Amino acid sequence: xxxxxxxxxxxxxxxxxxxxxxSGLTLIFSLMGVLNFAHASLFxxxxxxxxxxxxxxxxxxxxxxxxxxxxxIGAAIERYGLRAxxxxxxxxxxxxxxxxxxxxxxxxxxxxxxxxxxxxxxxxIDFAAFHLFGTSYPFYKVLMTAISVGMFAFxxxxxxxxxxxxxxxxxxxxxxxxxxxxxxxxxxxxxxxAIGSALAGLAGVIGGFALLTEPNMAANLGPIVFVVVxxxxxxxxxxxxxxxxxxxxxxxxxxxxDYSMLDLLGAFGVTxxxxxxxxxxxxxxxxxxxxxxxxxxxxxxxxxxxxxLLGTRDT
Amino acid sequence: MRNRLLACLCAAFAVGAAHAELKLAFIDPLxxxxxxxxxxxxxxxxxxxxxxxxxxxxNGEKITVLSYDNKVSPQESLIxxxxxxxxxxxxxxxxxxxxxxHAITDAVLKHNERNPGKEVLFFNYAAxxxxxxxxxxxxxxxxxxxxxxxxxxxxxxxxxxxRNIHKVYLINQxxxxxxxxxxxxxxxxxxxxxxIQIVGDELHPLQKVQDFSPYVAKIKASGADTVITxxxxxxxxxxxxxxxxxxxxxxxxxxxxxxxxxxxxxxxxGVGRLKQITEYHNNVLPALPAEEAAFKKRFTEKADELYxxxxxxxxxxxxxxxKKAGSNDPVKLARALEGMKLDTPLGxxxxxxxxxxxxxxxxxxxxSDKTKYDLEASGLGFVTDAKIDADKTALPTxxxxxxx
Numbered sequence: 043x044x045x046x047x048x049x050x051x052x053x054x055x056x057x058x059x060x061x062x063x064x065s066g067l068t069l070i071f072s073l074m075g076v077l078n079f080a081h082a083s084l085f086x087x088x089x090x091x092x093x094x095x096x097x098x099x100x101x102x103x104x105x106x107x108x109x110x111x112x113x114x115i116g117a118a119i120e121r122y123g124l125r126a127x128x129x130x131x132x133x134x135x136x137x138x139x140x141x142x143x144x145x146x147x148x149x150x151x152x153x154x155x156x157x158x159x160x161x162x163x164x165x166x167i168d169f170a171a172f173h174l175f176g177t178s179y180p181f182y183k184v185l186m187t188a189i190s191v192g193m194f195a196f197x198x199x200x201x202x203x204x205x206x207x208x209x210x211x212x213x214x215x216x217x218x219x220x221x222x223x224x225x226x227x228x229x230x231x232x233x234x235x236a237i238g239s240a241l242a243g244l245a246g247v248i249g250g251f252a253l254l255t256e257p258n259m260a261a262n263l264g265p266i267v268f269v270v271v272x273x274x275x276x277x278x279x280x281x282x283x284x285x286x287x288x289x290x291x292x293x294x295x296x297x298x299x300d301y302s303m304l305d306l307l308g309a310f311g312v313t314x315x316x317x318x319x320x321x322x323x324x325x326x327x328x329x330x331x332x333x334x335x336x337x338x339x340x341x342x343x344x345x346x347x348x349x350x351l352l353g354t355r356d357t
Numbered sequence: 358m359r360n361r362l363l364a365c366l367c368a369a370f371a372v373g374a375a376h377a378e379l380k381l382a383f384i385d386p387l388x389x390x391x392x393x394x395x396x397x398x399x400x401x402x403x404x405x406x407x408x409x410x411x412x413x414x415x416n417g418e419k420i421t422v423l424s425y426d427n428k429v430s431p432q433e434s435l436i437x438x439x440x441x442x443x444x445x446x447x448x449x450x451x452x453x454x455x456x457x458x459h460a461i462t463d464a465v466l467k468h469n470e471r472n473p474g475k476e477v478l479f480f481n482y483a484a485x486x487x488x489x490x491x492x493x494x495x496x497x498x499x500x501x502x503x504x505x506x507x508x509x510x511x512x513x514x515x516x517x518x519x520r521n522i523h524k525v526y527l528i529n530q531x532x533x534x535x536x537x538x539x540x541x542x543x544x545x546x547x548x549x550x551x552x553i554q555i556v557g558d559e560l561h562p563l564q565k566v567q568d569f570s571p572y573v574a575k576i577k578a579s580g581a582d583t584v585i586t587x588x589x590x591x592x593x594x595x596x597x598x599x600x601x602x603x604x605x606x607x608x609x610x611x612x613x614x615x616x617x618x619x620x621x622x623x624x625x626x627g628v629g630r631l632k633q634i635t636e637y638h639n640n641v642l643p644a645l646p647a648e649e650a651a652f653k654k655r656f657t658e659k660a661d662e663l664y665x666x667x668x669x670x671x672x673x674x675x676x677x678x679x680k681k682a683g684s685n686d687p688v689k690l691a692r693a694l695e696g697m698k699l700d701t702p703l704g705x706x707x708x709x710x711x712x713x714x715x716x717x718x719x720x721x722x723x724x725s726d727k728t729k730y731d732l733e734a735s736g737l738g739f740v741t742d743a744k745i746d747a748d749k750t751a752l753p754t755x756x757x758x759x760x761x
Contacts, residue, residue: 048574048603056568157393157660158594158618170604177577178604253567254591254598258390262567297561297571330531333565 044175049294055183057290058190059252062245063263064270064282065197066238072277073210073234075132076124079139082260082267083146084239088112088246089255090154093161101164109243116239120232143260150257158256186248193241197279210234269340275353284351289336296332379418379685381406382441384434384451384461387426390564391590393617393660394453398482399424400656401665402450405672408651415679429453429564431460438464442477447687448675452483452502453590455534459486459493466495473761476687480675482667485612486533487541490712494756497687499694499713501671505534505587505612507750508634508719509541512585512610515632515721515743517549522608524556526581528572530592531560538587538612556581564591569599576600582607589613597623608632617660620724621735628737631724636717637666637703638739639730646702659734670706670717673699688761706747712756716747 067081088108095104119142127138162168163182170178201207213220213230221227253259266289274285303324304314314321343350383402385395406420414420423446425437434457441449451461458481469476479498481489487504516522527542529535539558546553556579559572566572573596576584584607588596593613600607601623607630613619614633623631639649639662649663663669678693679685696710706717721743728738 045574045578048577049571052568052570052574056570155658155660156388156396158591160621177574178602180602183602254595256390256591258388258392262390294571298575327560330560330562332571333562 044177045298047174048177049298050291051179051183053291053294054287055186055252055290056294057287058187059245059249060266060270060286060290061283062186062190062193062249063242064267064274064286065193065279066241066245067267068271068274068277068279068282069197069241070235070238071271073213074124074231076135076139077132077268078235078238079136079264080119080142080146081139081238081242082264083143084112084116084242085246085249085263086150086255086257086260087115087146088243089161089250089259090150090159090246091243092247092250093159093255094154096164101166105247108247109240112243112246113236113240116242117232117236119239120235124235125228125231143264147257147260154257156257158254161250161255163251182248182251186252189244189248193244194279194283197241201279266336269336273336273339273343273350275350278350278352281350281352289339292339293332293335296335297329299328302327377418378421379415379448380421380423380444380446382438382444382446382449383422383424384427384437384441384449384457385453386429387424389428391429391453394590395426397617397661398452398665398668400661401652401663401668404652404655405668409672409676412676415676416683416685418685427451427457429457431457434460435464442468442475446477447685448478448480448690450480450482450671452481454532455484455486455489455537456532458484458489459533462489462493462495462498465497469497478687478691480671482665482671484534486537488533488537490714491755494712494754494758496691496713496758496760499691499708499715501667501674501715503634503636503717503719503750504714504752505537506541506752508612509538509545510752511634511719511721511743511745511750512632513542513545513549516546516553516583516610522550522553522583524554524579524581525583525585526557526559526576526579526607527555528557528559528561528576528584528586528588528596530563530588532563535560535563535587538585542585561592566592566595569596570603572596573599573603573605576607577603577605583610584608585610587612589616593619594622597627601626610634614724615722615732615739616664617662618733620732620737623724624735624737625726627724628726629723632721632742633739634719634721635666636670636719637663638720638722638741639663639732640728640738641703641720641722641741643729645730662732666703667715667717670699670701670715673701674706674708674715704744704747709751709754712754712758714751714754716751718747719745719750721745 063085067078070076070078091108091111092104095107127134167182167185169181171181171184172179201211209225210230213227217227270282270285270289274281314324383399385398386392387395402422406422410419423441423444425441427434427437438461451458462479465477465479481498481500483502485502485504487506490500527539529538543555593616597619609631611633614631648669652663674694674697677699678690678697682689682693694708698707704718708715720741722739722741724737725740726737728740731738
């Protein structure tokens, strides 16, 4: 019972962390068609900035300043980098952001070193939120949940209920028409990229102490974020939400399952021994394979339903 | 005309340089998840080779260290090994990842068989899958760290005496080393304390898991009072972090719990509970050894600890072997190393001739907040529980070495 409860809680929190990361990416992709490989790098910058700023001005201001900084950097990337590359097509854009991710990783190493930095949970939020079945649940995870849900609410509200959101939604499918109607579409792009980057930065602030803050964190989380975006469907924020929760909960529950194909076959009366050729594969426990489940899901989704769960166009 | 002149000058330089140096290749992760371990070891290698060079080098030749980043990938390691050999390296040093060590030991054996006169030695300082000095042993490979079974032997002797341990949970990385730890623990616990119940045997992917809270939830659900793990680098750090978040209350018997970043990750929760088995910790002698004092003077970052005492032992043996052989030829060095006995500040050590495994004193230690020297400015350090003399660490071997 406790295992199920904690798996659910942990899975939901992990899923929400993934959503925080992928919401910005989905936003940028749906509007601009740019697959931003540097998105996870902005997440990493958010974590490092928050650590550095906390040391100078304390945690609460850092929580606001770090995402703002990331947003500004995102705006600069779009205005001075992507805009120039945009004319050359999608591949050029992807290569640009890909190269940028390497550059950012090296800059981080130059600035803060190769080793993980001690990004400990700040004292003001370092306590147990509640105790359940003898296990404590840290408050920062509750905060992470709150921020993530808040992000979802903000994005959903901003896009469905405000005029700016309406314009952005229109620019998604009819950028030329929107431009013809007098809206400054390039400025819209800068704004959206900045918002997406700021969201990544905010995710980084919290993610920085949930996970390790090290120069590798972008490379570690980057692939999973793409899985979320593809499985959820390109262009859909609710899709990204459902996909992140699905992946978070399934992966977490999978760790708790020690069953393998051998057990399944055994239920049907078939026993395999070490001598059988398929033994090695059949002996893999679900728990062992848990971290690759998202990628299996990615492959299945691309084969069965390329537009993802709630996507508006095919991947 | 100018090009030819330039070429002649370059050739002159190359020939001039080639005579006076012995090249060592250091192949380990210098980027990626395990970089902290690789970069730390690199600093040790540079530190000890500089000391040897200051004393005149080996048989008149200065040591040059060539570093290569293998990202803990066996495929990448084979590529850089070829590069290192092409650049004239005669000794290859590696440690992080038994998977890599297996690839290198095979490649070195093949290279030496096909290129007599251009042999290369493999000094393994941390890959401790027992197979490397048993069924996969070869004349060119020397291991300078006690293997999985030797260390588990030390741990299980301590566990045997502790009557408060009833349920043990095993969690390890899913590759040759992690599986060896799990197998050794299961086997030896059954022999020495059959009353102990092993309530979990977990294998997780190497360096891939970001969030260990599901695993910690499982450990809690099993009711274990002790966890035995061979996890290293980020896997150890993150497991400790998740355990601390969930308030996990167990004894930790670890191989690498004192590694970079791990002690700050577990913090005060580890006092009295975190144990490790190593050849050194900075409270093993009443005063800091001269090597550590000099190391800390040169490398002053918080993260720079003299963790690899076995590298000190390795270079001490190399220096002694070079003196004994009177030459830096790898075959002669290897023969000189076999059976070599040396004294160290911690006790005598011996390089076994039968399987090229170094026997050095081992210490089982526990984390404490009342030590003279701490780790990484955390206020916490290790205290020795038990010392195992070098000769007592030896285990039987199945190695049938073929010598040139």
